[in-house]
Amino acid sequence: MRLFSGPILAACAAVWLGGAGSAMADTPATYTEDGRALFSFNVPDFWLLRTGGPREIEDTELGDPRAVARVMGLRPVTDDTVWMGFVSPAGVATIQDGIRYLQDIDKFLVNDPTVTSTSDTRIGGLPARVFRGTGRRDGTGLSFTATVIDLPSNRVAIAVAILRDGANPDYADDLNDVFASFRSRQ
């Protein structure tokens, strides 16, 4: 049969295997709290996932204990110019609350943040507010994308993606893939 001649078959196999490979290569990670899954996303290949847990951190000078929710950090294995983090703080229910939470932590993440654009979009089928901007950190400029995603059941997911100046622009695709793989697990 001419349709299944050797080269065509090989090409089909390559496309099939390649497609299946890229679709299955990502590593799903699920953000849970008290055993309850809140959302999940895919860790890109050759990226590190660092996860924490709920705990209290006390400033040694201020003596001001703060409850900290689980923070999941992502970055390429061999490059620290790109970073992405997820957190779902307890008691933050709406996008407006999430924006207030972001305003509280942005000064830690970025020095002199300047928001260049704000947009409403949907991530994983959920309403989200996206802030894009620039800032500085450790003497170098960076651009950031801070996202507040409204999860069902009165929670939000806050995702912050940071690209330092000079980072490989291909990493933006990886970051977009992470956002594209974002799904609520409730």
Place this chain on the structure above:
Amino acid sequence: MSLRLFKRISLALGLGAATLTLSACDGVSVGVGYGYDPFYDSMLWNDYYRRDVNVGINPPDRPNRPDRPTRPDRPKPPVAKPPARPKPPTARPPAARPPIHRPSPRR
């Protein structure tokens, strides 16, 4: 014969150099690790390492930390020597002697 030896040596040296050159491309470790991760710490709402951030909370008025008390001098050992160990008594117990009177042998 010497040409063959030269070939062998050059092959061995060349392979060795190639091995070293190639292995230099492969890093010893896979990545830089998680030693310094500023953004993760920041997302924890953690300002431990950053004193340039105004957290909007004034430090409470607290008395200054008291000075650390000076450590007292170590006690010196006494000058007098401890008494010598007791010596064993000079007198010895009397040596056991065999009895003088023996039972008379049977007849």
